Amino acid sequence: MSTQRGIRLAVHLIDSHFGHLVSKVCECLLLKGSLTLNQIVSNTGLPRPDVKKCLLVLIQHNCIQPFTLEQRGGFEEGNNVSIHYTPLFDNILHRLRFSKFVLLVMNKLGKECADLLQGLLEHGRLTMELIIRRAAESTKTEAPDAVHDAFKRLVGARFVERCPDSEPFIELPTDEEATTKNRRSKFAKVVPQTIEQRAIAAAIPMEAKRFLISCDTGSEDTTETDKDAPSILSAGEKRKRDFSEIDDELGAAGFQKEVLWRPNFEEFVRCLRHKACIVHERLRLDEGAAIVLSAMLESSRNPEGGAVSRYSVPMSLNAIYEEVMRTEVGRTMTLDHVRTSLDQLGCTKNADDLYSVDLSNLIQLCRNEEVESFMLKKYGGVAYMIFRLLSKESRFFETDKISQDILKEKVETQKILFQMWQDNYLSMEKISTPAPKTNHFLLWRINQDLVWKQVLDGMYHAALNLINRVSFELNKEQELRELPSSRITGVLVSRKARLLKIRYCLESSLMRLDDAIMLFHDF
């Protein structure tokens, strides 16, 4: 869900990290979708070599995914094949939360792994050899084995993965495929995948290969890759080499001979999602429920490999209890207590007596709380009650029914309802009874998806404002910041303390706001 304000935030991040030229190319892609090199050049008006360099930077930092697209040619012409570049909006926004990823790895796997990840985040993608050499140089140790082990732990925990295919080939659907798809979509309501989604999915290596560390120094024979790859890809590669195109240089850069590694953002999102659920349940219910949920989520990995799964992996009561017993606080819990916590969490039991928790429901609760708190602050207590009432049941409510349920005066209720409606948080329908006794009724409901989208858009804007305010405050005190600490005395000490407080306040707010953005966008 990339909104206008989301794009502005993403462009600002790229601008501050890689400069104006790269951000211009990135903005063009974010606004227009996937484009070829020629199209980017004509849209941005930048010199071709500059655009190529910008694209290389963006590829290196996992912000765009190139793919080769086969398109139907004109009359009596063969099919065209061209390389497109699609922006990865989510990956660009992840740049805002690198510190969270490092902290997560630090807590789970220790400092060595966190340092390795830090280097990988800074460089986007590296070979194993480079990662290890870089870490050994920075720590000035002569023990590459320890670094190698740390890297293995990172890959084992799936925080680091092999880079996706540099240019997956998306071929035209055959006539047979097209007719089957049409027939299926008519009856089964299958949501069709966009070309970009197909390209991103095709680029991801197979599950067995994605986290495979080869024993050699990290180089990989390309012929082997070709052998392993499905026939469609081989055909794609063949065609790709055939056309001596403008993208040769970029293609060669992307056409890897060595195994490149990059941070696996999917895993970070999954971990942060689990963490958000646990923290929320600790506040909503109690420590016991949080421990049980944590045990259910930590001990199992989602077999599908997707970042956002609806249910946790089903587990037996005994397995959950065993996992709970491993934690210090969990040791005091009885089996009955665990069972109660499972019920409190709304866990469902399947036919094999295995428990699983509906994570999307927990995320929905978190989202509702965020919006409720926003309503409370913006419109007051009555709006808070109205929002809770309407979001509980997604149906229309009549004004009188709302004011009766919240026990508030109708005039006051109606005033707030209109305010919320004007700001697009509610939808309203007017119905009239037929003549002669014409009565008008106003019906109200919340369009949850629309509200969430609007709140998320506001959050993107607010995040950009926080970033801009931080740089404004820092620029304002530039001279003070450049002074050596020995010369900071008297009034300057309090000024520096004030700047620190402001920076802390703004940056911690940005991190909290980013949690909320993830809640609505990534979870």
Add this chain to the structure above:
Amino acid sequence: MSSATAKRKRPEPKSLTPPLTGQEKVIYELIRSRREEGIWSKDIKQETDIAEAVVNKCLKVLIVKKLVKEVPNYQNKGKKIYMAVEYQPSEALTGGFWYENGKPDEESIEPISKLCTGVLHNMGVGTVEDIANAVRNTRALNFDCPTMRILQLVKALVLKGQLLEMRSTGYGEFSSIPVGAVCYKCVTKTALPKAGAFASIPCGVCPHLSICTPDGLVSPSNCVYYGKWLDF
């Protein structure tokens, strides 16, 4: 709370009516036939086919003779509803048990809500029947308050975020409550609505967010709300 007691009275139907003119009688009979629902002045005119001025005059006479009363309409204050004096306005007109003169009866709602929260706090978890019984046992009310009415208050408290609605699991703290029954619990201090990330920064509730741009008239660098927020 005494007001809440008073409004439950149902006076005996009047048997003796003072002498009325033909039109007054027609209007009175029509109003009386509508019992506790009452009738709108415009509907009287339409149904009796009497001129508006005459209807208004007759209504004034009937009010003076204490045969008819004007009752507040909760749904529309500008719409005058007339009712025979022996009837009490229906819930559709008043808004219900917790309404007085078409407005929520805050004098009753506030203390009884506090009482509900108090008794629930003492019992931990309870169904609405448990809460209603506990409220009655306190003998703090000098009128009969049915369980359905307590439920209305409890539901409003849930919407306020002061109570938590849940289903009994049948064991632990729910051991005395049948499995699956809807029950209520006081919200702990930690679970009270906390300021969300978006609501706790100035942009979250800023009325000018839509016109705020980095280099515009309203911008994060010249924002007065930021100024106040960061005034350390």
